[in-house]
Amino acid sequence: MNEQNSTLKLFGRQGNTEGFELREFLQRHIVNFEWIEIDDHDTCLAHLGIPDLDNVRFPVMQFKDGQQLFNPSVRDVADRLGYIARPRLKEYDVSIYGAGPAGLSAAVYAASEGLSTVVIERAAVGGQAGTSSLIENYMGFPEGLSGAELADSAREQALKFGAEIILMSEGVKGEFIDGRIHAQLADGNKMVARSNICATGVEYRRLDLPREDEFLGKGVFYGAGASEAPLCKGKVVYVVGGANSAGQAAMHFSDYAEKVIMLVRGGSFAGTMSKYLYERVSNHPRIEVRFNTEVTALDGDECLRKITIKDLKTDKEETVDTRRLFVAIGGKPNTEWAKDTDIKRDAAGYLMTGPDLIDNGKLPECWKFKRQPYYLETSVPGSFAAGDVRHNSVKRAATAAGEGAMAITFVHRYLREDL
Ligand SMILES: Cc1cc2nc3c(=O)[nH]c(=O)nc-3n(C[C@H](O)[C@H](O)[C@H](O)COP(=O)(O)OP(=O)(O)OC[C@H]3O[C@@H](n4cnc5c(N)ncnc54)[C@H](O)[C@@H]3O)c2cc1C
Incomplete structure (x- = not known):
């Protein structure tokens, strides 16, 4: 063993x-x-x-x-534990940034189709999906599966085909020289590849409240906090958010906590949470949903002790005791690294690809190729985007995985081009 x-x-x-x-x-x-x-x-x-x-x-x-x-x-x-590896090659056919569903799927297809493949991941495999306690809408798993299981199997599959996965490594800057991407990594090393896929997804949005940083991991948690659920036995926990991730978190905590209170800014779940989930959440005896509410203050000592909740209809505030606040209110794209490159981003920072790059019938000036950009190609030839980080993407694990696989088809076409 x-x-x-x-x-x-x-x-x-x-x-x-x-x-x-x-x-x-x-x-x-x-x-x-x-x-x-x-x-x-x-x-x-x-x-x-x-x-x-x-x-x-x-x-x-x-x-x-x-x-x-x-x-x-x-x-x-x-x-x-042996998770930290060093790159084996000086140059790869494809470098993939992010090991969420999009990046892992791209790695499986790239490596299985003979491309030398490296995945750079700054944290853990699985991305956002890896934090989910139960993904129920992923095709082929009628009983659902945990994000950690999905991520771990995909990681194993990518490694089996020969992909390298380098954890705790972050791409901070990209430069495109001589048809190669030269990525600067946070540890000072460089990664060179003939093509690349940006699958860096989104990062949890914060509440932007005073003392939030101080209580991070000490009562305030982002995402589903799957690892924390067993520690919530017999406690009252609060979940902020009204979308699927918040609903899943509430359901998961309800197996352990005495009570789960969901704080939702909007007046209903309509349009934000899948029907199957909001029916379960709404009918669960240990989940209470408070619509039209938001958290306005955090208080405590060495850990979180109290939160203040505002009723947005009456403007009344109430301070309650709790040591567990889970925040699942969406995210913003991880594309800082692209800001000094020719890669086009939309106003919110998502990467523009394929037909979305055409503005008033014209491609961006930096696009020098005669052909049109491929569907998932950014404004830099050979540099692709897949998953949540892409402008107008559908924020789903299966679509991210699908885009990761599709991006590899375009990588093959790009690498075959006579540059
Ligand atoms: C709690 C929760 C539950 C969810 N449940 C479902 C569900 O049931 N069904 C469903 O379809 N979808 C679900 N989703 C949405 C789904 O998880 C996402 O749509 C999917 O994970 C997007 O995959 P991705 O690969 O594009 O990006 P992400 O999953 O965001 O992965 C991006 C990865 O890139 C890494 N990264 C970021 N920047 C860098 C960098 N500069 N260098 C290196 N690495 C970097 C990040 O650490 C991360 O691991 C859920 C999301 C959450 C948060």
Whole structure:
């Protein structure tokens, strides 16, 4: 049995949400682990061999061989588990940025069709879908499947065909020289490829409230927070948002929490949540939905303790106790890296591709090719966009995966062109 499949132990202080990033990483990579709360000096001595818990830098990650890392970063743990790889080649046929459904699907098709393929992912595989507790509308899985399962199988499949997946690595700047993309990575390294696919998706939108950063992972969580659900046993948790991701989160937490309160800015779920989901949410005995509400303040000490909720119809505010606030209010595209390039973005930052690049019958001036851009091609030939990051994309796991696969067809055509 390799380390990934054995039980690792993660020790942390009771009631404190420290270690959230580690729990999230392990859960998203389907690594079996046990979360053990250390609530007094005796348990500290029994589990860690240290008599005074105040002398311990929590969280503590203990591996199968007994090695312990005190307050490690996600990178430290990923490295120890063998997830951090170095690129094997100097140049690839295709480099893919982002390992969400679009990037992973592109990697499976590219590698299986003989292209040398590298995927650069700044966090964990699966992207947004990887945070979902249950995806029920993905074709072929009538009972649904968790985002982590979907991501992990796709990762395995891409690796099987020979793709390289480099985690904890972020593309920060792209340059297009001699028909190659030279991407600058956050760690100072460069990645060179003959074509590339941007599948960097979207990033969670924040509430933009004072102290939000301070409580991040310490009571305030973005997305579905799938790894946190078992820690919500018997508690009242709040979920902000009225779309599918918020609905899924509420359903998932309702298996553990005493009560889930959804705070929805709009007056209904119409047009924001799938019918099957809003019927379940609305009829669930432990889920309460409060329409026309928003969170206006966060309060606490070392972790979140209280939130203030405003009724948008009456302007009345109410402050309630809670240690768990899950925010699922959509996102904005991850395209900062493209801002100094010829790649065209729309006003919100999404990447323009194919026919959307034509404005008043004209292609952008930077487009020097005689042919029209392919459907998923950006304004830089050989550079494609797939999934949520693309202007006018449908925000669904299956469509992102479909676009990732389709982008590879265009990569083949581009690489065959006589440049
Ligand atoms: C909680 C939740 C539940 C959902 N449930 C469903 C569902 O049930 N059904 C459904 O169809 N859809 C669902 N969705 C939507 C679906 O997950 C997305 O549409 C899909 O994940 C988009 O895939 P993507 O690959 O385009 O982008 P993403 O999933 O956003 O992945 C982008 C990846 O790129 C990485 N990245 C970003 N910038 C960089 C960079 N500069 N360098 C390297 N890597 C970078 C990110 O870390 C991320 O891993 C859900 C979304 C959420 C948040």
